Amino acid sequence: MTEDTKEKGRRYAQFLESLPQDDRDKLNLESLRIAENEHKNFRIMFRARHCYLCEKSLTSFYLQQPCLHWLLNPKGFKKEHLPLIAEKYGFFQMQSYLRWVANEESYLKNINDLEDEGTGKLFEVTIKYKKIEWSFSCSENDYLGHKTTQHSQHPHYHLQMRIDKRPFINYSDFHLGFSDYEIATIEAMKIAPNTVKGRFAFGESIGDFLTAYEAEDIVRSSLSTDAPDDAAIKIDTLIIADEGKTISGEEIYAIYEKSKKKGVTIASLAHEMPNSSAQTFISPGPGVVDQAPRSSRKKKR
Protein backbone atom coordinates (compact mmCIF):
# COMPACT_ATOMS: atom_id res chain seq x y z
CA MET A 1 0.00 0.00 0.00
CA THR A 2 2.52 2.55 1.18
CA GLU A 3 4.92 1.50 -1.57
CA ASP A 4 2.33 2.38 -4.25
CA THR A 5 1.83 5.79 -2.69
CA LYS A 6 5.56 6.41 -2.53
CA GLU A 7 5.90 5.42 -6.16
CA LYS A 8 3.18 7.93 -7.06
CA GLY A 9 5.12 10.66 -5.27
CA ARG A 10 8.32 9.77 -7.06
CA ARG A 11 6.56 9.86 -10.42
CA TYR A 12 5.02 13.22 -9.57
CA ALA A 13 8.47 14.63 -8.75
CA GLN A 14 9.82 13.29 -12.04
CA PHE A 15 6.93 14.90 -13.87
CA LEU A 16 7.61 18.26 -12.20
CA GLU A 17 11.31 18.03 -12.96
CA SER A 18 10.54 17.31 -16.60
CA LEU A 19 8.59 20.56 -16.93
CA PRO A 20 10.31 23.58 -18.42
CA GLN A 21 11.35 26.14 -15.79
CA ASP A 22 8.73 28.54 -17.13
CA ASP A 23 5.86 26.19 -16.39
CA ARG A 24 7.26 25.41 -12.97
CA ASP A 25 7.45 29.12 -12.16
CA LYS A 26 3.84 29.51 -13.24
CA LEU A 27 2.75 26.65 -10.95
CA ASN A 28 4.68 28.17 -8.04
CA LEU A 29 3.18 31.58 -8.63
CA GLU A 30 -0.29 30.11 -8.80
CA SER A 31 0.08 28.29 -5.49
CA LEU A 32 1.57 31.42 -3.92
CA ARG A 33 -1.45 33.42 -5.02
CA ILE A 34 -3.81 30.88 -3.46
CA ALA A 35 -1.80 30.95 -0.22
CA GLU A 36 -1.81 34.74 -0.25
CA ASN A 37 -5.59 34.92 -0.40
CA GLU A 38 -6.03 32.31 2.27
CA HIS A 39 -3.52 34.04 4.51
CA LYS A 40 -5.22 37.39 4.09
CA ASN A 41 -8.46 35.83 5.19
CA PHE A 42 -6.74 34.11 8.10
CA ARG A 43 -5.17 37.36 9.29
CA ILE A 44 -8.34 39.44 9.20
CA MET A 45 -10.24 36.81 11.16
CA PHE A 46 -7.41 36.05 13.58
CA ARG A 47 -7.01 39.70 14.51
CA ALA A 48 -10.73 39.73 15.30
CA ARG A 49 -10.05 36.64 17.46
CA HIS A 50 -12.00 34.43 15.10
CA CYS A 51 -11.09 31.32 13.17
CA TYR A 52 -11.05 31.65 9.39
CA LEU A 53 -11.87 27.96 8.94
CA CYS A 54 -14.95 27.47 11.13
CA GLU A 55 -15.69 31.20 11.48
CA LYS A 56 -16.28 30.78 15.20
CA SER A 57 -14.48 32.43 18.10
CA LEU A 58 -10.95 31.19 18.76
CA THR A 59 -12.06 30.33 22.28
CA SER A 60 -14.96 28.14 21.14
CA PHE A 61 -14.94 24.37 21.20
CA TYR A 62 -17.52 22.15 19.52
CA LEU A 63 -16.68 18.48 19.66
CA GLN A 64 -18.80 17.83 16.54
CA GLN A 65 -16.69 20.22 14.53
CA PRO A 66 -12.97 19.46 14.83
CA CYS A 67 -10.97 22.52 13.81
CA LEU A 68 -7.36 23.68 13.76
CA HIS A 69 -8.10 26.50 16.18
CA TRP A 70 -8.40 23.81 18.86
CA LEU A 71 -4.61 23.88 18.95
CA LEU A 72 -4.93 27.29 20.60
CA ASN A 73 -6.35 25.43 23.56
CA PRO A 74 -9.95 26.63 23.88
CA LYS A 75 -11.72 25.55 27.04
CA GLY A 76 -12.84 21.94 26.61
CA PHE A 77 -9.94 20.85 24.42
CA LYS A 78 -8.13 17.80 25.79
CA LYS A 79 -5.23 15.88 24.42
CA GLU A 80 -7.36 12.94 23.35
CA HIS A 81 -9.02 15.29 20.84
CA LEU A 82 -5.76 15.79 18.95
CA PRO A 83 -6.18 12.78 16.59
CA LEU A 84 -9.52 14.24 15.42
CA ILE A 85 -7.84 17.32 14.00
CA ALA A 86 -4.69 15.51 12.93
CA GLU A 87 -6.78 13.13 10.82
CA LYS A 88 -8.91 15.88 9.36
CA TYR A 89 -6.13 18.32 8.47
CA GLY A 90 -2.86 16.43 8.50
CA PHE A 91 0.76 17.24 9.15
CA PHE A 92 1.34 20.02 6.62
CA GLN A 93 -1.91 21.90 7.15
CA MET A 94 -1.61 21.77 10.93
CA GLN A 95 1.92 23.06 10.70
CA SER A 96 1.06 25.75 8.19
CA TYR A 97 -1.75 27.03 10.40
CA LEU A 98 0.46 27.16 13.48
CA ARG A 99 3.21 28.91 11.54
CA TRP A 100 0.74 31.62 10.53
CA VAL A 101 -0.38 31.93 14.13
CA ALA A 102 3.22 32.17 15.38
CA ASN A 103 4.10 34.89 12.90
CA GLU A 104 1.15 36.95 14.13
CA GLU A 105 2.91 37.41 17.46
CA SER A 106 6.38 37.99 16.10
CA TYR A 107 7.69 37.41 12.60
CA LEU A 108 10.34 34.67 12.17
CA LYS A 109 11.61 34.16 15.67
CA ASN A 110 8.73 32.02 16.89
CA ILE A 111 9.51 29.24 14.42
CA ASN A 112 12.68 27.21 14.71
CA ASP A 113 13.43 24.51 12.16
CA LEU A 114 17.14 25.25 12.00
CA GLU A 115 18.98 22.17 10.87
CA ASP A 116 22.03 22.73 13.00
CA GLU A 117 19.92 23.04 16.13
CA GLY A 118 18.04 19.89 15.35
CA THR A 119 18.95 16.25 15.69
CA GLY A 120 19.03 15.23 12.03
CA LYS A 121 15.42 14.15 11.72
CA LEU A 122 13.33 14.29 8.57
CA PHE A 123 11.14 16.99 10.09
CA GLU A 124 11.65 18.80 13.36
CA VAL A 125 10.25 22.18 14.13
CA THR A 126 9.15 24.08 17.20
CA ILE A 127 6.52 26.79 16.86
CA LYS A 128 5.47 29.21 19.57
CA TYR A 129 2.59 31.58 20.13
CA LYS A 130 2.27 33.42 23.43
CA LYS A 131 2.26 30.73 26.13
CA ILE A 132 1.76 27.76 23.82
CA GLU A 133 4.49 25.83 22.10
CA TRP A 134 4.03 23.05 19.53
CA SER A 135 6.72 20.75 18.20
CA PHE A 136 6.51 18.34 15.30
CA SER A 137 8.97 15.52 15.05
CA CYS A 138 9.44 12.83 12.43
CA SER A 139 12.57 10.73 12.24
CA GLU A 140 13.47 8.48 9.34
CA ASN A 141 12.31 5.65 11.58
CA ASP A 142 8.89 7.21 12.18
CA TYR A 143 8.52 7.74 8.46
CA LEU A 144 9.39 4.13 7.70
CA GLY A 145 7.19 3.01 10.57
CA HIS A 146 8.72 1.44 13.64
CA LYS A 147 7.31 -1.91 14.42
CA THR A 148 6.33 -1.62 18.08
CA THR A 149 2.57 -1.35 17.67
CA GLN A 150 0.01 -1.67 14.89
CA HIS A 151 -0.37 2.10 14.83
CA SER A 152 3.30 2.94 14.62
CA GLN A 153 3.98 0.69 11.62
CA HIS A 154 2.38 3.20 9.32
CA PRO A 155 4.44 6.29 8.38
CA HIS A 156 3.77 8.76 11.17
CA TYR A 157 4.99 11.76 13.11
CA HIS A 158 4.86 12.88 16.70
CA LEU A 159 3.59 16.11 18.21
CA GLN A 160 4.34 17.78 21.49
CA MET A 161 2.33 20.63 22.93
CA ARG A 162 3.32 22.63 25.97
CA ILE A 163 1.38 25.33 27.74
CA ASP A 164 3.29 27.64 30.07
CA LYS A 165 6.25 25.30 29.53
CA ARG A 166 4.29 22.46 31.07
CA PRO A 167 3.51 19.29 29.07
CA PHE A 168 0.01 19.09 27.63
CA ILE A 169 0.68 16.55 24.88
CA ASN A 170 3.87 14.48 24.84
CA TYR A 171 5.68 13.29 21.74
CA SER A 172 5.10 9.71 22.86
CA ASP A 173 1.34 10.14 23.32
CA PHE A 174 0.41 9.66 19.67
CA HIS A 175 1.63 8.13 16.45
CA LEU A 176 -0.12 10.47 14.01
CA GLY A 177 -0.36 8.90 10.58
CA PHE A 178 0.57 10.64 7.34
CA SER A 179 -2.13 10.55 4.67
CA ASP A 180 -1.41 9.01 1.27
CA TYR A 181 -1.22 12.47 -0.22
CA GLU A 182 1.33 13.51 2.39
CA ILE A 183 3.43 10.40 1.84
CA ALA A 184 3.47 11.09 -1.89
CA THR A 185 4.48 14.70 -1.21
CA ILE A 186 7.28 13.72 1.17
CA GLU A 187 8.55 11.16 -1.31
CA ALA A 188 8.58 13.81 -4.02
CA MET A 189 10.46 16.18 -1.69
CA LYS A 190 13.00 13.47 -0.98
CA ILE A 191 13.90 12.67 -4.55
CA ALA A 192 13.65 16.22 -5.93
CA PRO A 193 14.45 18.55 -3.02
CA ASN A 194 15.19 21.49 -5.29
CA THR A 195 11.95 21.24 -7.22
CA VAL A 196 9.53 20.14 -4.51
CA LYS A 197 10.30 22.31 -1.52
CA GLY A 198 8.52 22.06 1.78
CA ARG A 199 7.90 25.76 1.97
CA PHE A 200 5.24 27.43 4.04
CA ALA A 201 4.24 30.72 2.45
CA PHE A 202 3.69 33.37 5.15
CA GLY A 203 4.80 30.80 7.70
CA GLU A 204 8.50 31.43 7.22
CA SER A 205 10.90 30.44 9.96
CA ILE A 206 14.10 32.13 11.00
CA GLY A 207 15.96 29.48 9.00
CA ASP A 208 13.96 30.22 5.83
CA PHE A 209 14.82 33.88 6.24
CA LEU A 210 18.52 33.34 6.73
CA THR A 211 18.78 31.07 3.68
CA ALA A 212 16.65 33.29 1.46
CA TYR A 213 18.60 36.50 1.87
CA GLU A 214 22.18 37.55 1.38
CA ALA A 215 24.02 38.66 4.50
CA GLU A 216 24.48 42.10 2.99
CA ASP A 217 20.76 42.63 2.48
CA ILE A 218 20.01 41.56 6.02
CA VAL A 219 22.59 44.00 7.39
CA ARG A 220 21.24 46.85 5.32
CA SER A 221 17.63 46.29 6.30
CA SER A 222 18.13 45.42 9.96
CA LEU A 223 17.43 47.86 12.71
CA SER A 224 19.39 47.56 15.90
CA THR A 225 17.45 46.78 19.01
CA ASP A 226 17.41 47.99 22.58
CA ALA A 227 16.45 44.52 23.69
CA PRO A 228 19.21 42.30 22.28
CA ASP A 229 18.07 39.30 24.35
CA ASP A 230 14.89 39.30 22.33
CA ALA A 231 16.39 39.70 18.86
CA ALA A 232 15.53 37.36 16.01
CA ILE A 233 18.86 37.80 14.29
CA LYS A 234 22.32 38.22 15.69
CA ILE A 235 24.73 40.28 13.62
CA ASP A 236 28.36 40.18 14.62
CA THR A 237 30.86 42.45 12.97
CA LEU A 238 34.54 41.81 12.88
CA ILE A 239 36.54 44.90 12.00
CA ILE A 240 40.09 44.26 10.89
CA ALA A 241 42.66 47.02 10.56
CA ASP A 242 44.45 47.24 7.25
CA GLU A 243 48.01 46.01 7.33
CA GLY A 244 50.29 48.44 9.12
CA LYS A 245 47.34 50.52 10.35
CA THR A 246 45.59 50.62 13.68
CA ILE A 247 42.03 51.39 14.71
CA SER A 248 41.57 53.71 17.62
CA GLY A 249 39.09 53.23 20.38
CA GLU A 250 37.57 56.62 19.56
CA GLU A 251 36.84 55.55 15.99
CA ILE A 252 35.04 52.45 17.18
CA TYR A 253 33.14 54.43 19.78
CA ALA A 254 32.07 56.99 17.15
CA ILE A 255 30.57 54.23 14.99
CA TYR A 256 28.86 52.74 18.01
CA GLU A 257 27.31 56.07 18.96
CA LYS A 258 26.20 56.74 15.42
CA SER A 259 24.55 53.33 15.16
CA LYS A 260 22.63 53.95 18.37
CA LYS A 261 21.53 57.39 17.27
CA LYS A 262 20.34 56.20 13.85
CA GLY A 263 18.93 52.94 15.16
CA VAL A 264 20.89 50.90 12.62
CA THR A 265 23.33 48.06 13.10
CA ILE A 266 27.04 48.59 13.57
CA ALA A 267 27.58 46.24 10.64
CA SER A 268 25.82 48.61 8.26
CA LEU A 269 28.18 51.45 9.26
CA ALA A 270 31.40 49.47 9.48
CA HIS A 271 32.46 50.47 6.00
CA GLU A 272 32.74 54.09 7.25
CA MET A 273 35.58 53.12 9.52
CA PRO A 274 38.87 54.33 8.05
CA ASN A 275 41.82 52.03 7.29
CA SER A 276 39.95 48.81 7.90
CA SER A 277 37.75 46.15 6.43
CA ALA A 278 34.73 44.55 8.02
CA GLN A 279 33.35 41.06 8.01
CA THR A 280 29.83 40.29 9.10
CA PHE A 281 28.47 37.10 10.61
CA ILE A 282 24.76 36.52 10.77
CA SER A 283 23.15 33.93 12.97
CA PRO A 284 19.82 33.26 14.68
CA GLY A 285 19.44 35.55 17.68
CA PRO A 286 18.76 34.70 21.32
CA GLY A 287 15.10 35.68 20.86
CA VAL A 288 14.46 32.66 18.63
CA VAL A 289 12.40 29.94 20.26
CA ASP A 290 14.42 26.83 21.15
CA GLN A 291 13.65 23.53 19.50
CA ALA A 292 12.00 21.26 22.03
CA PRO A 293 14.10 18.10 22.04
CA ARG A 294 12.55 14.68 21.69
CA SER A 295 15.65 12.74 22.53
CA SER A 296 17.76 14.11 25.33
CA ARG A 297 20.45 15.24 22.88
CA LYS A 298 20.30 19.00 22.56
CA LYS A 299 22.59 21.63 21.22
CA LYS A 300 22.99 24.96 22.91
CA ARG A 301 22.93 28.27 21.12
Ligand SMILES: [Zn+2]
Ligand atom coordinates in the same frame (compact mmCIF):
# COMPACT_ATOMS: atom_id res chain seq x y z
ZN1 LIG B 1 -11.95 26.95 13.79
Ligand SMILES: [Zn+2]
Ligand atom coordinates in the same frame (compact mmCIF):
# COMPACT_ATOMS: atom_id res chain seq x y z
ZN1 LIG C 1 7.33 7.14 16.03
Ligand SMILES: [Zn+2]
Ligand atom coordinates in the same frame (compact mmCIF):
# COMPACT_ATOMS: atom_id res chain seq x y z
ZN1 LIG D 1 6.71 5.12 18.81
